[in-house]
Amino acid sequence: MCYRTWMRPSRQLADLLSSRLVPSRFLASQLRRPTGRFGRWILARGLNDGNAEQIAATLDALDLDGTDSFLDVGFGGGRALRLASRKTRGALYGIDFSPDMVARGHRVFADLCAEGRLDLISADVSDLPLRSELVDAVITTNTIYFWPDLPRALRELFRVLVPGGRIAFGFSGREKLAGFGNITKHGFTTFEPGDLERALVEAGFAAVETRALDGELTRGDFVTVARRFERDPT
Numbered sequence: 001m002c003y004r005t006w007m008r009p010s011r012q013l014a015d016l017l018s019s020r021l022v023p024s025r026f027l028a029s030q031l032r033r034p035t036g037r038f039g040r041w042i043l044a045r046g047l048n049d050g051n052a053e054q055i056a057a058t059l060d061a062l063d064l065d066g067t068d069s070f071l072d073v074g075f076g077g078g079r080a081l082r083l084a085s086r087k088t089r090g091a092l093y094g095i096d097f098s099p100d101m102v103a104r105g106h107r108v109f110a111d112l113c114a115e116g117r118l119d120l121i122s123a124d125v126s127d128l129p130l131r132s133e134l135v136d137a138v139i140t141t142n143t144i145y146f147w148p149d150l151p152r153a154l155r156e157l158f159r160v161l162v163p164g165g166r167i168a169f170g171f172s173g174r175e176k177l178a179g180f181g182n183i184t185k186h187g188f189t190t191f192e193p194g195d196l197e198r199a200l201v202e203a204g205f206a207a208v209e210t211r212a213l214d215g216e217l218t219r220g221d222f223v224t225v226a227r228r229f230e231r232d233p234t
């Protein structure tokens with residue numbers, strides 16, 4: 001089947017999610033880990049388009065300055081990395097446990113990689129191959145549903161943030177995801193903001209705040225921001 005003939009890449013992710021042409025179990029597994037031609041040609045672009053509003057809101061919540069170093073966990077199509085590269089001259093890192101997304105990223109971001117500004121790595125959030133206290137800001141959007149051990153992942157993210165660093169999560173709440181129950185029943189873990197906030201506090205984060213989004217495509221989505229404590233000067 002030639003995917004390009006029946007679905008233009010610019011179509012919204014919502015169309016893909018409600019399409020009867022794509023089996024829901026297949027789509028769920030692709031959302032968890034985009035692979036192959038479908039992942040590279042269709043889903044990566046669908047994610048960039050369909051999640052654009054949520055990604056922009058989550059990135060805004062980090063309030064990057066011109067020198068912040070930045071990590072995107074589960075970067076998928078890479079939209080947040082591209083936007084962040086325009087906001088900061090600091091080092092950029094992308095982690096994704098799909099080798100196909102990382103390979104695609106190396107092509108799409110050949111310019112940034114060649115300049116030595118961006119490092120893309122295939123790895124699991126629970127075991128980040130990054131040194132401690134590396135980055136000022138972390139973003140992760142539409143990923144937490146797939147993390148098998150949220151407390152462990154949050155401890156890893158805490159470890160790689162500098163003291164005073166911040167992290168922003170963009171995600172759809174339980175009620176919104178219930179509307180895609182035919183897909184999310186295939187192994188998604190759903191969250192309400194309070195679930196994530198409690199887990200963040202248990203992992204040592206502070207100043208945890210959540211904002212509900214209300215755009216055309218983001219109604220039912222949330223952005224949760226947290227900080228790693230400054231190191232005690234004594």
Ligand SMILES: C[S@@+](CC[C@H](N)C(=O)[O-])C[C@H]1O[C@@H](n2cnc3c(N)ncnc32)[C@H](O)[C@@H]1O
Nearest residue numbers: 033047051074076096097098124125141142146
């Ligand atoms: C639904 S896509 C979201 C992509 C992008 N962040 C967005 O909002 O459009 C989920 C992405 O997270 C990655 N991912 C899922 N679980 C992961 C894990 N445990 N560690 C690292 N990446 C993961 C997948 O490979 C996929 O690229």
